[in-house]
Amino acid sequence: MILLQIVNLMSNRKSKPIPFNLTNKRDIKLLEYAEKQDIAFASYIKNLIEKDMVEQVENAEKNYKAKIDEVELKNIIKKVLKELSVDKEVEEIKTTNAQKSSIKSLLKNLSK
Amino acid sequence: MNLGIDVGNGYTKFNEGKFASKVKVGEIINFGKVKKENHQVEFEGTKYIVGEGAAFTGDNRYFEKYYKLCLLTAISLSSKEDFIEANLVIGLPEKKFKLLGDKLQKHIKSFGQQQIKVNDTLYTIRINDCLVFIEGAYPIKTEEEYNVLVIDNGAGTINVTQWEELAITTSASYNEGMNKMYADITSYLNTNKEGADFKPSEIEKIINKKTVIIDNKETDITDIRPIVENHIIETASYIRNDFKVKNASKIYLIGGGGADTITYWQKQFPVIKLVENSQMINQKIYDLVADSEFNEQ
Numbered sequence: 001m002i003l004l005q006i007v008n009l010m011s012n013r014k015s016k017p018i019p020f021n022l023t024n025k026r027d028i029k030l031l032e033y034a035e036k037q038d039i040a041f042a043s044y045i046k047n048l049i050e051k052d053m054v055e056q057v058e059n060a061e062k063n064y065k066a067k068i069d070e071v072e073l074k075n076i077i078k079k080v081l082k083e084l085s086v087d088k089e090v091e092e093i094k095t096t097n098a099q100k101s102s103i104k105s106l107l108k109n110l111s112k
Numbered sequence: 113m114n115l116g117i118d119v120g121n122g123y124t125k126f127n128e129g130k131f132a133s134k135v136k137v138g139e140i141i142n143f144g145k146v147k148k149e150n151h152q153v154e155f156e157g158t159k160y161i162v163g164e165g166a167a168f169t170g171d172n173r174y175f176e177k178y179y180k181l182c183l184l185t186a187i188s189l190s191s192k193e194d195f196i197e198a199n200l201v202i203g204l205p206e207k208k209f210k211l212l213g214d215k216l217q218k219h220i221k222s223f224g225q226q227q228i229k230v231n232d233t234l235y236t237i238r239i240n241d242c243l244v245f246i247e248g249a250y251p252i253k254t255e256e257e258y259n260v261l262v263i264d265n266g267a268g269t270i271n272v273t274q275w276e277e278l279a280i281t282t283s284a285s286y287n288e289g290m291n292k293m294y295a296d297i298t299s300y301l302n303t304n305k306e307g308a309d310f311k312p313s314e315i316e317k318i319i320n321k322k323t324v325i326i327d328n329k330e331t332d333i334t335d336i337r338p339i340v341e342n343h344i345i346e347t348a349s350y351i352r353n354d355f356k357v358k359n360a361s362k363i364y365l366i367g368g369g370g371a372d373t374i375t376y377w378q379k380q381f382p383v384i385k386l387v388e389n390s391q392m393i394n395q396k397i398y399d400l401v402a403d404s405e406f407n408e409q
Contacts, residue, residue, distance in 0.1 A: 093114075095404040098255045102278040103404045109279055110209055110246065 018045070114406045116201045116398025117186045118247075119179055121169050122267025122290065122368045125395040126186040135178040136165025153185055154229035162230075169268045169291070171208065174216050180223070187237050188230040199241040199406040201398040205264075205271040206246045206283040213244045220244075245401050247394050250364050250387060251275045252401075261360040263351070263377070263384070264394070265369035267291050270347055274355050284354045288347045290316070290369035296343070297336050305331055319372050341376050348380035357381065366393045 020027040037044050095103070118125040124133045131149040139159050140152045150163035162185045168178045187198050200220060204212055220242040227236050248264040248271050251257075257277050264271040268289045274282040294315040301308045307327025319340065323330050351357060363384040365377055370390035377384045387393050 093399045093403045095400050096255070099252060099400055100404045102252050102255070103401050106249065106252065106279065107243075107245075107405075110213065 113191060113196060114199045114201075114399075114402035115187060115190050116395050116400070116402045117183060117190075118203055118392075118395040118398060119174075119182050119186070120266055120368065120394075121167065121173075121269070123391070124182045124186050125392050126190050127395070127399060128190055130392070131163040131182075131185070132167075133178075133182050134163060134165045134167050135181050136161050138165075151185055151189070151231055153181060155181060155184070167291075171212070174204070174212060175219055181228075183220075184223075184226055184228045184235075184237060185230055188228060188233070188235040191235075194233055195236045195238075197238045197240050199243075199402060200239060201243045201245055201402040201405070203245050203247045203394055203398055205269065205285045206248065206273055206280060207271070207285040209244070209246050217242050217244045241406060243401065243405055245398055246273075246280075247271055248273045248366065249397050250366055250393060251278055253393070253397050256362070258361045259356075259359050261351075261355060261357060261363045263363065263365050263367075265290070265365060265367040265373055265377075267368055270367075270369075272351055272355060274360065282355055284350070286347055286350055288343060288350075290372075293340060293343045293369075294319075296339055300336060300339055301326075301333065304335075305333070316372070340373065341379070344373055344376040344380060348377070366390045 020031040022028060022031075034041060034044055039047070115127065119133055122133060123130045129149075131151060137158060138161050140150060140161055147163065150161055153160045153162045160181060162181055166178070168176050173179055183200075183202070187196055187200070190196075202216070202220065204216065221239060223237075223239045225236065225238045227234060229235070247266075248262045250262045251260050255278075256275075259274070259276045259281075262273050262275065264273075266289050268287075268291055270286045270288050272284050272286070273280050291312065294312040297315045297319070298310045298312045301310050305326050307329075308331075318324050318333065319336070322332065322334050324333050325331070357363070363381050364387050365374060365384050366387045368391040370377075370386050374384070374386045389396070
């Protein structure tokens, strides 16, 4: 019965072993630091993962907000420039031959 | 430079923008935001604010000092240079052309060289030439030779012209422009809404709103809509009597009041079409005429 409970418990878990190379200076440094913490190794790793997750979401939100701010700022600048008529495109006035002849004929009729 | 300028009863329109055709003696006081359509002008030793104050209407308006001030201000604002040699095209309603066309042309040409200070810049303007054209010549722009009706719903008057083969067959001018409607609405609101104290110049901004704040209270003003509707019904009935509306293949609505009244006009003439940039269209046509007539010289 106890064995069955242990088997059930094991099937609900997934283990990810983290090997540390005891000849590598960086690995030794990280392992020593982790073992000095007041919490269990697995909980410490989970906390680190969680912290990273939160940071990632916060960064994504920050980037998104910055993008929105940038777009809004561009729109405000565009609006201000438009009000100041600085970026106004000069509309080219070009009369077609047909328009020219109808203007002439209309002016002729008007002055009769 | 060749310039088309439309000094209308409501607004003066030029290629760089518009301002209200209103003038008063005085100086703009710079408390807070200054309306960008108001201009500080100094002319012949007197300071004026162009864009607010008294409007100038009626047949004699073209020869009044305020018309000249609006025209010279618009010329100044049209150029980046402070010495401007201008060839001008301005407009008159077709009905007034025969009576006033030549007189107005001579009057404007007689300005010769003028100096005016606009927003701290001193401009020297030399009027080299002036041509008076007619308002509402929209078929010239679109090159439409068939029978079309153009309704120019302006501030002072509603000018209607019927065209065929790019020539005017009939024209009429009615004094039922937006200003008369604004006066009727002002009178109605001030009589019927408690605490209301509107001026006709404030109606333009609220004409299509459902509610406005009166005496700190949000107040329903949809009851002004029948006033607008009756006004358009009345003018449409004049147009039906005076023009062969059914012969028109298209009916165009132009003028400063066009955008605010299009839904009412559509009830009277379902085929009516509001022209894009309807308020500025006469000015755009004058620009075309200026390009056509002055570039050849």
